Amino acid sequence: MEEGVLGEILQGPLRSLFSSTQLISDVSGSGNNWAVGHHTYGMTYREQIVDEVRKAAEHCDCLQCFFLIHSMGGGTGSGLGTFVLKLLEEEFPEVYRIVTSVYPTTEDDVITSPYNSILAMKELTEHADCVLPVDNQSLVEIVGKINHMSGMGKPGCVIKKDTTIISGHGGAVKNEKPFDAMNNIVANLLLNITSSSRFEGSLNMDLNEIAMNLVPFPRLHYLVSSLTPLYALADVSVPPRRLDQMFSDAFSKEHQLIRADPKHNLYLACALMLRGNVQVSDLRRNIERLKPSLPFAAWNQEGWKTSLCSVPPVGHTHSLLALANNTCVRSTFSELRERFVKLYRRKAHLHHYLSVGGMELAGFSEAFSSISNLIEDYSHLESPQMPNAPRLTIAT
Amino acid sequence: MSVVSLQLGQCGNQIGHELFSIISSDSNGPNRKKYGDKAHFSQKQGSGNNWANGFCVLGPRHEEVVEDLVRREIERSDRLAGIFTMMSVAGGTGSGVGTYITQCLRDLYPSAFILNQVTWPYGAGELSDAILVHENDTVHQICSRLMNITHISITDVNKVMAHQLASILQPAHTAHSGGQYCRNPLGADPPTFFCTLHTRTLADIFLLSTGELLTSLVCHPEYKLLSLCNIPQMSSTSLAYSVFNWPGLLKHLRQMLIATAKMEEGIDWTVSAPSVVRATEENGFKDPALYVPWLQTENSFSTWNSSVPLNGYEKSATLISNSQSLLKPLDSIVRKAWDMFASRAYVHQYTKFGISEEDFLDSFTALEQIISSYTHL
Numbered sequence: 001m002e003e004g005v006l007g008e009i010l011q012g013p014l015r016s017l018f019s020s021t022q023l024i025s026d027v028s029g030s031g032n033n034w035a036v037g038h039h040t041y042g043m044t045y046r047e048q049i050v051d052e053v054r055k056a057a058e059h060c061d062c063l064q065c066f067f068l069i070h071s072m073g074g075g076t077g078s079g080l081g082t083f084v085l086k087l088l089e090e091e092f093p094e095v096y097r098i099v100t101s102v103y104p105t106t107e108d109d110v111i112t113s114p115y116n117s118i119l120a121m122k123e124l125t126e127h128a129d130c131v132l133p134v135d136n137q138s139l140v141e142i143v144g145k146i147n148h149m150s151g152m153g154k155p156g157c158v159i160k161k162d163t164t165i166i167s168g169h170g171g172a173v174k175n176e177k178p179f180d181a182m183n184n185i186v187a188n189l190l191l192n193i194t195s196s197s198r199f200e201g202s203l204n205m206d207l208n209e210i211a212m213n214l215v216p217f218p219r220l221h222y223l224v225s226s227l228t229p230l231y232a233l234a235d236v237s238v239p240p241r242r243l244d245q246m247f248s249d250a251f252s253k254e255h256q257l258i259r260a261d262p263k264h265n266l267y268l269a270c271a272l273m274l275r276g277n278v279q280v281s282d283l284r285r286n287i288e289r290l291k292p293s294l295p296f297a298a299w300n301q302e303g304w305k306t307s308l309c310s311v312p313p314v315g316h317t318h319s320l321l322a323l324a325n326n327t328c329v330r331s332t333f334s335e336l337r338e339r340f341v342k343l344y345r346r347k348a349h350l351h352h353y354l355s356v357g358g359m360e361l362a363g364f365s366e367a368f369s370s371i372s373n374l375i376e377d378y379s380h381l382e383s384p385q386m387p388n389a390p391r392l393t394i395a396t
Numbered sequence: 397m398s399v400v401s402l403q404l405g406q407c408g409n410q411i412g413h414e415l416f417s418i419i420s421s422d423s424n425g426p427n428r429k430k431y432g433d434k435a436h437f438s439q440k441q442g443s444g445n446n447w448a449n450g451f452c453v454l455g456p457r458h459e460e461v462v463e464d465l466v467r468r469e470i471e472r473s474d475r476l477a478g479i480f481t482m483m484s485v486a487g488g489t490g491s492g493v494g495t496y497i498t499q500c501l502r503d504l505y506p507s508a509f510i511l512n513q514v515t516w517p518y519g520a521g522e523l524s525d526a527i528l529v530h531e532n533d534t535v536h537q538i539c540s541r542l543m544n545i546t547h548i549s550i551t552d553v554n555k556v557m558a559h560q561l562a563s564i565l566q567p568a569h570t571a572h573s574g575g576q577y578c579r580n581p582l583g584a585d586p587p588t589f590f591c592t593l594h595t596r597t598l599a600d601i602f603l604l605s606t607g608e609l610l611t612s613l614v615c616h617p618e619y620k621l622l623s624l625c626n627i628p629q630m631s632s633t634s635l636a637y638s639v640f641n642w643p644g645l646l647k648h649l650r651q652m653l654i655a656t657a658k659m660e661e662g663i664d665w666t667v668s669a670p671s672v673v674r675a676t677e678e679n680g681f682k683d684p685a686l687y688v689p690w691l692q693t694e695n696s697f698s699t700w701n702s703s704v705p706l707n708g709y710e711k712s713a714t715l716i717s718n719s720q721s722l723l724k725p726l727d728s729i730v731r732k733a734w735d736m737f738a739s740r741a742y743v744h745q746y747t748k749f750g751i752s753e754e755d756f757l758d759s760f761t762a763l764e765q766i767i768s769s770y771t772h773l
Contacts, residue, residue: 204406216741268741299735 024048030075031352034116037079039358049084050091057092064197065096065207067190068128072120073104073113082123089127096211098193099128100186103258103336105137112349114339119363121333122370129211130221132189133329134257139182145254146181146230188313189225189257192321195275195309203280205273205307213305214269214325220377223323224262226255229316243278243318247286250322251294258332265328266382267296271305276318278308297381330378337371344368402466456496723770730763 006025009018024045030037057063066088070077088097101124104113124131196205215221228249249255250272251263274283287304296303313319343349344364353359403412736742737756747753 202410212742212745215745216736216739218744297739297741299739299741302732 024052030079032073032110032112032116033075033352033356034079034112034119035353035356035359037075037077037081038083038119039079039356041076041080042083043358045080046083046087050087053088053091063092063095065098066092068097068099069186069190070099071102071104072117073102073108073110074116077102078116078120082120082127085123085127096129096208097127098130098132098207098210099124100132100134100190102186103133103135103332105135106335106339108136112343112352114336114343115349115353115364117336118340118371119367121336121374122367125219125370125374128221130215130223132223132225132257132323133332134186134189134225135259135332136182138257138259139185141254142185142230142257143181185227185257188227189321191313192227192273192275192319193323195311195313196273196307199309199311201275201307201309201311203306203308205271205305209305210271210323214271214323216268216300216325217377219374220268220325220381222325222329224260224326224329225257225324226250226252226322227257228255228320230255243282244286244289246318246320247272247290250320251290258329260326260328260332262324262326262328263294265295265326265330267294267300267303268325268327268381269300269303269305270294270296270325271307271323273307273309273321273323274318275309275320276312276316277310278318280308283308327378327382330375333371333375337368337375340368459496723767726763726770727767730760730767734760 006023010023030041068081068085068088070081072078085097085099088095101120104110104117110116193210194207197207211221214223228246253259253261256262272283272287283306287306350361350364353364354361403409737760743753743756746756
């Protein structure tokens with residue numbers, strides 16, 4: 001919305017990618033107010049947004065999915081973003097909606113981010129097919145780790161230029177902007193997810209298969225993602241980290257894009273998207289190796305979805321993206337809910353929201369119940385009571 | 397006499413490709429098989445691993461196009477022996493569209509035999525005449541233990557499956573054909589086991605003839621699951637140093653059958669059939685203890701010869717059996733599926749394409765029926 005931000009993109013190195021007709025802007029942003037983004041801008045620009053999307057969709061011979069990228073803590077991304085999500089569901093009900101959402105950390109600079117996030121969560125739970133939550137804190141830690149490695153300067157530890165997942169590639173970026181490194185990580189996530197659709201491989205996986213295999217229950221569609229490797233070493237005499245190490249890394253907390261603890265919670269399903277020269281035997285061997293340490297739901301013990309794409313990312317011989325539907329996200333959501341409650345209890349800042357046409361107090365309580373139910377659903381799956389329905393028997 | 401083959405889904409197409417490579421490299425003559433220019437149909441989007449999407453949405457949507465393609469192939473052949481489809485059952489297109497198309501083809505060509513080759517890691521087809529099952533796990537083990545391939549790729553796995561399939565789709569002699577290649581190999585007698593042997597003699601014209609194959613193996617509509625054992629399977633380096641003889645090969649096959657082993661290594665030689673017939677190895681297969689009592693032994697087993705050596709192996713033998721060997725894997729698949737269904741996991745993904753919980757229950761009932769039939773053999 002904000003003209004300033006859009007202007008920067010139009011002057012950047014990738015300006016030729018975006019047609020000016022596809023940009024919709026207003027004078028100012030949403031002032032970190034979900035209600036402004038969702039109700040005010042939503043109503044005002046609804047027709048225009050639908051038109052632009054339709055025009056773009058008509059160019060496609062086969063529209064498979066929409067990727068929505070936004071943050072949860074602000075006003076436009078969060079409010080207008082979720083409005084657009086609802087819109088897409090109405091206009092294109094058969095097209096999958098995959099959302100990449102950046103969640104606020106506790107030290108977020110936006111005071112009202114808990115309100116915005118919880119209000120947006122309700123929409124995401126109801127209207128998205130699949131959500132990939134990312135939090136800034138994890139991104140900061142990954143960036144720190146890479147910088148630490150490159151700063152060490154020990155022989156054998158020098159990172160090969162442009163192979164880190166934080167280095168921008170292809171663009172002539174001379175001056176790195178503050179969030180570039182962190183944003184590149186998310187970009188790599190999206191690149192890896194779409195790699196099977198863009199390149200050939202022995203075991204392809206379409207985007208609709210992600211939603212199909214990883215979402216056993218409609219509302220529980222929040223996936224924990226982790227990327228490896230983070231970088232490649234420049235020194236060729238040092239052998240590349242073994243393939244098996246890559247699999248182990250993918251399940252370590254340091255490579256996750258969201259702070260959560262999947263190993264001590266329950267996996268509902270897991271997808272491994274491999275790129276590069278990896279064979280099915282390597283894949284199976286590693287799954288067998290890692291399975292004992294990863295708790296899976298009783299009804300989905302072999303809940304692994306895998307794909308093999310032959311083209312590795314630039315600068316690497318192979319890479320792995322792991323997407324896990326794990327009940328650990330409920331702790332992340334519980335924390336968010338706590339922060340919401342702290343503000344809501346005092347009715348702090350509420351008047352900014354309620355003064356926006358279309359926003360009512362009921363909206364807050366509904367959003368609160370939505371996230372509480374979600375947390376409850378995840379917890380429920382962890383309890384081991386399985387409805388032990390006996391199998392059907394045939395009369396002989 | 398020809399068989400029209402139909403490759404469905406990612407798995408089906410990959411296996412089909414390997415199968416035809418083997419077949420065309422085997423027949424050195426001018427009959428190298430090529431796919432017709434228009435003999436394919438693809439769409440940009442898959443079925444998303446959803447059987448319901450494949451069966452209810454994509455199947456009907458593309459029914460006409462696929463039927464046209466099949467009809468064109470059939471018109472080109474002089475006489476249709478049967479239809480051979482290849483697919484996986486775990487995915488969306490292979491299993492969903494595959495079963496839908498099988499249904500349509502059955503309606504269109506009621507007298508043709510339909511053989512479905514399926515790759516397991518759910519469903520079974522009621523409408524096909526026979527279902528030939530390959531399990532990915534087993535083939536993978538064959539790759540690793542017998543063939544010494546350290547980094548097994550999907551192509552390796554597919555090649556093994558294709559080799560096994562190619563071994564049965566060869567022209568063959570039977571006891572009745574008197575030295576000539578049989579025009580319609582299997583007679584009306586219903587044997588339960590079928591064995592092809594290849595020796596190094598003359599090469600010959602390539603014909604596919606599966607009609608008889610099916611009548612012999614599938615004697616009862618409730619028992620349609622076939623499994624395949626092909627020996628030897630080994631790496632090309634060992635091949636140069638190996639010598640085979642028929643008695644040895646047949647003995648191995650027989651024991652593999654009794655002990656339900658899927659490959660040559662690790663056969664449990666301690667398992668034996670209740671009564672052992674001491675005779676030549678070929679007669680070993682005629683042991684009545686191996687077969688169900690309601691079939692006469694002479695009808696239960698037949699042998700086929702083909703003179704063309706298969707894919708570089710001097711001698712190879714294949715056993716196709718309709719037996720209880722698939723019972724355990726089928727049972728475990730049904731158990732896992734039932735667990736998932738009991739928790740209602742993923743069910744919403746299917747209901748949104750028009751499958752109801754009733755349909756799920758129907759499928760489970762059908763499968764339990766099959767398991768029960770095979771258990772009580």
